[in-house]
Structures are given as structure tokens and as C-alpha cells.
Amino acid sequence: MPLATLRGVRLEKIASLRELGLNPFPAKSNRTHMTAEVTGNYDALEGQTATVAGRLMSWRKMGGMAFGNVQDQSGNMQIALRRGEMQGTDAAAGTLGFENFNLLDVGDIVECTGKVGKTKTGEMSIIADSLRILTKSLRAFPDKHFGIKDREIILRKRYIDTTVNPENRVHFEQISQMLFQIRRFFNERGFLEFNTPIIQSQYGGGTAKPFITHVNALSTDMYLAISHELYLKRLITAGFDKVFVIGRHFRNEGIDRSHHPEFVMLETMTAYENYEYNMQLIEDLFRHIATSVFDRTVFQVKGHEVDFAKVWPRVLMTDAVLEATGIDFKAITSVDEANEKLASLGINDPQPSVGNALVRAFEEKVEKTLIQPTFIYGHPIEISPLAKPMQSDPRYVERFEIFIAGMECGDNWSEQNDPVQLLATWKKAFKPEDRDEGEFHPLDYDFVEMLEHAMPPTTGIGPGLERMAMIFTGQEDIYDVIYFPMMKPLLSEVNKVIYDVKDEEAQNVKVDLLLTAEEFAAWLKQGKLKPRGGALALTPVETDWEGNKLKHYEITGLSNGGKVTVRGADVSVLIAETFPGIEVKTRPVRKANG
RNA sequence: GGUCGCGUAGCUCAACUGGCAGAGCAAUUGACUCUUAAUCAAUAGGUUGUAGGUUCGAUUCCUACCGCGAUCACCA
Incomplete structure (x- = not known):
């Protein structure tokens, strides 16, 4: 039957309910128990009256007896209904009697009141005294046995997937718990959570192509945040020594299984500490999430077993490349030499500086081999304009990235707070033609002025929450840790x-x-x-x-x-x-x- | 953005080399007072993503477009 006809049948049922004096969309339920409360405390509740409510997921009617399953946030339980032992259709009470059960469909939101008991086969059930329709559905859910497999429907209409396949709800519930535990972790350590602007007049704190929007009231173009870091630093200057934001980030770039144009990143700033403090902080954070949300430390990530209980190795980027390729970039002094070494690795992609060549070699030869959680630190200064140089070797900066299962999972550094140095670095890196191209963000003089008021020594971390969620929940596609992923609009x-x-x-x-x-x-x-x-x-x-x-x-x-x-x-x-x-x-x- | 693949009933899937578009579930009607993928009987349900083209004939071959996926590039 065409969809429009199926829907027409449901509309007729709604009309029939109204003729019986029943409201197909009442405002309130009389729910007293979640289904899991009943099934979990069966011995205490047996024989008592309870009211459960939820979506009718299945319906088995046989003459004078009917069974259904009601699903709510906590789970699913059976309701058993017997003709002659339950209230008939009653407009005043709003109940639907056995004689009108043809007006009920799988997918409707129902409420069932009755005694907690067991059926002859021993299944815990609500033995119904009465049944109400709380919301009549107009569309049929997909087949309960075969479920929904069409990837496009799963992504566009996730509510269908997580209803029909409740096991797909679990990792979204875990992600919610992760957010709670992250907040708890930082609150317990004295951090303050702030909201920072998403619509920003300057985009900064990273290199990425921005989304551009227009603010009518100020008649000016603005940008969606590619980062929130410059605002956290203003808070540090203001004297808030430990701050964090769980911020939405927007980058107008490619989409793949680990990139989504809109994503969430935890960003922190801690004054009077440097990057080494942050290595410990983020290691502790991962361990806290593992044990508090999942109650374990070993996870399967992309086919590898990853253990968050172990101490994370800390490796200089130059050492990591040296070990993997035999090339010591610390000893290289000219760009030409660096590019020759790159070519000897089969990377025919000349880089503008020794530092860029080091990073290229690292990405090509090392990154994917880092399975257990690993800190790579000491990035070249050329690619780190906001970080502080290392005292031991100013060609490199106090910065580290975290790699887990070959995936970058956080980028962190000791923040450059010398305004003169920073401006010089920016001016050197900035080319006007690169504006909005993701090469470098525009010069933010307001930010430099802020630094001139003295920002204390500061360090921050910025792990992407989607990637963290992928690691902990075993998902390999970022679209499966974002409940509403970005899709092209479509009217069927x-x-x-x-x-x-x-x-x-x-x-x-x-x-x-x-x-x-x-x-x-x-x-x-x-x-x-x-x-x-x-x-x-x-x-x-x-x-x-x-x-x-x-x-x-x-x-x-x-x-x-x-x-x-x-x-x-x-x-x-x-x-x-x-x-x-x-x-x-x-x-x-x-x-x-x- | 490039390349490759996919799109058939509400859902899950068939249809051989181009030859009458089928099935299960869901729906409708009926039977059935302990089922749980309930069962049994009957009925109905299609512009094969859209628009063109080739052909006696197109779900099948060709072109463009729409959507999704995989992959490469960019990026986190």
C-alpha cells in the first residue's frame, strides 16, 4: 500500500477515536513507573498497581487476549490485556476498550495501568486494568525484525533507528554521560566553565576555513567559531586562572569518517602551568572517563586493544621521526636538505621550511603507527605560532599532540604570551590572499592588545569530543557519534x-x-x-x-x-x-x- | 572538488544475456483467551530516485541531474 494510503488509514482511525469521545493527543500521562523500575523491582512490586507509558513496539492479538510491548527510555516490558477483565472504551476516563483495539497501531504512544504480574510463560507484565492512547502515530515504523538498514534514513531520521534498534541508543547515552563526567572532572579541580561566542567578528585560534555569516543589526559579516581559545585567554588575563569551554566549532572543510564541519571540542586554559601539566591533566581525564562512564580501562579501537590505565609515553617529534626513518631533523639546517631527505622517503612534496618537512615526515611515517595513547611533543615553531619556544631549542615549541589508534586526539601547548613576539610571528605568517582560505587567520589586534595587559604563563588542551566518543564507544564513523549529522536538505x-x-x-x-x-x-x-x-x-x-x-x-x-x-x-x-x-x-x- | 559504487512497495530483499516487476514483514477483512519475529485464511499495495536517449521492448544499456556511500585531496 502506498505510504499516503497507509497514512490515510491512520487518519481515519484518529477520526474514529474522536467519534468515540477520545482525544488522540491528550496532554498528560498518569505514568507511575518506568518499565525498568517494574522489571528491576519485580518482587517488591508484584501484585501492586502500576502505570507504564511509552511506545507500543509490538502487538499480538488473539481473540480475547492481547499482548504488547511498551518501550520507554529505561527499557521495554510486556503488557497483557484480557477481554472482560479491563475497562471498556470510556470517554470520561479516556480509556480504549478491547472492543476498539483495531484503532491501535504499533508505533502509538500508549499508557497501560494494571497489576504487576507474570503471564503463564513467566514473563513479567502489566496485567492491564485499562489502556489509554497518549499519542496516535500517523506513520508506520519499519519492520521490527529487519529493522532499518538504509544508511541515509538512519542518518536523516535517527529517531527511527534508535527507536526500532534500541541498542543503537546506548552509545548516545554514554556520550551524554561523558559530557557529565568531563564537567565533573574539571569542576572538581577548580575549573570554571564559560560560554564563549560562536559568532565572532574575527576567527582565530587555529587555521581553518571559516563559515561566514552576516549580522543584520550590525550590518557586518562575521564568522562562526573555528576555535574558542582566544576568548579563554582573555578570561585568563581577567584573572580566571582555570577555565574551560565545551565549545561548538565550525570548519568549512572536508567531510569524512573522522571530520564533520560542526564539532565539539573541550578547550581548557590553566594559568601558571606549562604543557607538562597538561599531559598529566589529559591522561587523568581519559582515565576518569574510562572508569566513571564505562567502568573499565581497556577499549577496542579500530581493531586494536588500547589500555588507558598505562602511563602514556612522551616522545619528541624529532625522536619519533628519527626512530621510524633514521633521519634526524634536528641536525638538518637547510630547507633543501630537508626536502632531499623527504624525497628519500618517497615524499615528493617540497616543504617551505625544515619544520614543515619534519611534520610532513611525521604524518606520513609515524602518525598511523601510534596505537597506544602517546604524547608527541616539541613541534616546529613554523607551524605553531601561538606556542612558546622550548628553552632547550627555540626551533621547537612547548606543544604536544595526543595520538590514539593512529588518530590525533588533542592538540595542546604552552601559550605564547609575549605580545611583541606573537605579533611578529603572525605578521610573518600572514598573507592577505590566504584570508578565508584556511591558511592563516586574520591578524587580531584586539587580542594582541589584551596580551599587552599581561597574560600570565598559561597552557591549554583541546581534545575533540567526537573523536574521544569514537574511541570510547567503539564507533568508527564520526556520523555515528553525532546524533544529527550534517546532511543535504531533501524533501521527498x-x-x-x-x-x-x-x-x-x-x-x-x-x-x-x-x-x-x-x-x-x-x-x-x-x-x-x-x-x-x-x-x-x-x-x-x-x-x-x-x-x-x-x-x-x-x-x-x-x-x-x-x-x-x-x-x-x-x-x-x-x-x-x-x-x-x-x-x-x-x-x-x-x-x-x- | 576528483574518481568509483549504489538508489525496486512503508521496511528488508528478489528479478539470469534487455523480454509479463516478485516475496516476507507492515496494512485491510475474517478466525483465535498466554503470545513474544504469535498462527491461519483472504484482499489490496509499484511512474523501479528524476529528466532525457538508444531499442519492437529498458529495473537492466547510454547521458545529465538529485541523494547516499566508499576513496583521494584539504583539514582536526
Whole structure:
């Protein structure tokens, strides 16, 4: 039967319930017990009256007897209903009698009151005195035996998956517990939790492509946070010596099994300590989560057994590379020599500095071999503009990263608090054309001014919570530790029919259009594309495809609500001619890979 | 963004080399007072992701688009 027909049957049942005087969507339940409370305290509750409520997950009716299973947050238990021994349909009490059970469907939210008891087969059940429908469902859940396997449905409509397959709820509950235990861990150590801005006028504290947004009230472009670190440092200067944020981060970059554009990172700042303090702090944090949430220290991560009880080795990056490749980057003094050594490792990708070459060699030859939790420290200063140089060798900085099962799980350093040095490093690294390209963030003079008021010696850690969750819950895809992962918007054809969505309206749901210059001109002429507001944003994009430079234009603010990409010709003149009054904001040329 | 793969009933899956699109569950109707993937009988359910093309004939072959996945690049 088509979905729309199945739904029509349910709508008719709702009408029938109303004819019987029953409200298919009452406001309140009379629940007295969770299902796990009943099954867990059966001996104490046997014979007593209890009311459970939840989703009806299965339904077995046979003449004068019926059995169902009710699922709530705590678990699932059976309800047993017998004709003649339970209340009939009663508008005043809101109860549904046996004679109207054809109006009940699997998937409905129900409430059942009765005696706690066992059926003849010995299953703990509520022997029903009465049944109420608390919410009538309009759509059928997937088959309870085969469940839901379509990856797209699992990701787009996770509520279906975690209802039909309750075992998939478990690791999300554990992730919630992890958040609680992280807060407890830091609170117990005297840290204060702050909220820092997500919409920031400058993005800083890392190198990443930002999401750009616009604040109408201030008529200015702003950025979604790529990091919260610069705000934590302002708090340190303000005299809050131990602070942390569980912050949402947004990076407009690639998506894969360990990267998601929106993610959560724990960031801390501790004054009057250096990076060595943090090594101990994060080691303790992992151990605390392992024992408090999971009650063990050994975990299976990507097929490896990882033990968080052991002391984590601390290895200099140069030593790690030396051991793996025989190349001692400490002894290398010129870029050319470093690149020759790289080439000898089969890495034909010349780097701009000795430090970059070291990191390249490390990523290629060492990173994936680090299975047990390991600290790699002493990063080259070229890639660490915010960290303090090591006293023993100023080519390297007081910084460490954590690797577990070949995955980077945190980046941490002693913070550079010399404002003159920092500004010099920034100015050297910053190139205006790299702005918004993820190469380096813009110069933040407000931050430098803050440092000039003296920020005490400080250190911070920044483990990504999704990766931590993947390690502890055994998930190998970041999409499985994010309940609502990012998906392209989609309005299904069947929903267009059911909800009577007109094509023009549906077009608002579609995001991107790809048009040739001729098509674009035609669409403008036909009035298919019109500005939504008073301004349009135009971004020229230059694509380098095997040496051929191609150019296209991305326009946002036209009536389809998404991005219009036009190939082949400069459209700014055409737009200006078609909409004389419109303000066209031309953004800098963006470079993309072919 | 590149490359490769996938998309069939509400769900899980069939359909050989291009030849009448099928089954189980769910749904509807009926039987059944201890079932738990309840059982039994009957009925109904499809624009094969969308739009084109090739062909006497397309779920199958071709093109474009939409969505998802894998992988590479960038990044954490």
C-alpha cells in the first residue's frame, strides 16, 4: 500500500477515536513507573498497581487476549490485556476498550495501568486494568525484525533507528554521560566553565576555513567559531586562572569518517602551568572517563586493544621521526636538505621550511603507527605560532599532540604570551590572499592588545569530543557519534504529495543550482531568479584543474534560497543590468582544487 | 572538488544475456483467551530516485541531474 494510503488509514482511525469521545493527543500521562523500575523491582512490586507509558513496539492479538510491548527510555516490558477483565472504551476516563483495539497501531504512544504480574510463560507484565492512547502515530515504523538498514534514513531520521534498534541508543547515552563526567572532572579541580561566542567578528585560534555569516543589526559579516581559545585567554588575563569551554566549532572543510564541519571540542586554559601539566591533566581525564562512564580501562579501537590505565609515553617529534626513518631533523639546517631527505622517503612534496618537512615526515611515517595513547611533543615553531619556544631549542615549541589508534586526539601547548613576539610571528605568517582560505587567520589586534595587559604563563588542551566518543564507544564513523549529522536538505517526493507542497515552494528546499551563462541569462529574463533581499553576494571561484584554470561564479541571495553557480562568464555586469537597485557584494577570489 | 559504487512497495530483499516487476514483514477483512519475529485464511499495495536517449521492448544499456556511500585531496 502506498505510504499516503497507509497514512490515510491512520487518519481515519484518529477520526474514529474522536467519534468515540477520545482525544488522540491528550496532554498528560498518569505514568507511575518506568518499565525498568517494574522489571528491576519485580518482587517488591508484584501484585501492586502500576502505570507504564511509552511506545507500543509490538502487538499480538488473539481473540480475547492481547499482548504488547511498551518501550520507554529505561527499557521495554510486556503488557497483557484480557477481554472482560479491563475497562471498556470510556470517554470520561479516556480509556480504549478491547472492543476498539483495531484503532491501535504499533508505533502509538500508549499508557497501560494494571497489576504487576507474570503471564503463564513467566514473563513479567502489566496485567492491564485499562489502556489509554497518549499519542496516535500517523506513520508506520519499519519492520521490527529487519529493522532499518538504509544508511541515509538512519542518518536523516535517527529517531527511527534508535527507536526500532534500541541498542543503537546506548552509545548516545554514554556520550551524554561523558559530557557529565568531563564537567565533573574539571569542576572538581577548580575549573570554571564559560560560554564563549560562536559568532565572532574575527576567527582565530587555529587555521581553518571559516563559515561566514552576516549580522543584520550590525550590518557586518562575521564568522562562526573555528576555535574558542582566544576568548579563554582573555578570561585568563581577567584573572580566571582555570577555565574551560565545551565549545561548538565550525570548519568549512572536508567531510569524512573522522571530520564533520560542526564539532565539539573541550578547550581548557590553566594559568601558571606549562604543557607538562597538561599531559598529566589529559591522561587523568581519559582515565576518569574510562572508569566513571564505562567502568573499565581497556577499549577496542579500530581493531586494536588500547589500555588507558598505562602511563602514556612522551616522545619528541624529532625522536619519533628519527626512530621510524633514521633521519634526524634536528641536525638538518637547510630547507633543501630537508626536502632531499623527504624525497628519500618517497615524499615528493617540497616543504617551505625544515619544520614543515619534519611534520610532513611525521604524518606520513609515524602518525598511523601510534596505537597506544602517546604524547608527541616539541613541534616546529613554523607551524605553531601561538606556542612558546622550548628553552632547550627555540626551533621547537612547548606543544604536544595526543595520538590514539593512529588518530590525533588533542592538540595542546604552552601559550605564547609575549605580545611583541606573537605579533611578529603572525605578521610573518600572514598573507592577505590566504584570508578565508584556511591558511592563516586574520591578524587580531584586539587580542594582541589584551596580551599587552599581561597574560600570565598559561597552557591549554583541546581534545575533540567526537573523536574521544569514537574511541570510547567503539564507533568508527564520526556520523555515528553525532546524533544529527550534517546532511543535504531533501524533501521527498512522497512528502511533497502528502503535504501538498507546490514546486515553487519545494525549490526553496533545494539548495544549489548549476547553470551555464546562457541559462542564467534566460532564467533572469524569465524572472525565475530574483534577489531575496537588498544585497547579493558574488564569489568568483578559480579552479585549477590539471593546469587549466577555470573560473565560475557563485551567487547567494537569489530566490531559490541557495547558491547559484554560473559557469563560463563574468555575471556581475548582467546582474547589475537586470537589477539596477541591488547591492552586489563581491567577495575575494576563492581558489579551489580541480 | 576528483574518481568509483549504489538508489525496486512503508521496511528488508528478489528479478539470469534487455523480454509479463516478485516475496516476507507492515496494512485491510475474517478466525483465535498466554503470545513474544504469535498462527491461519483472504484482499489490496509499484511512474523501479528524476529528466532525457538508444531499442519492437529498458529495473537492466547510454547521458545529465538529485541523494547516499566508499576513496583521494584539504583539514582536526
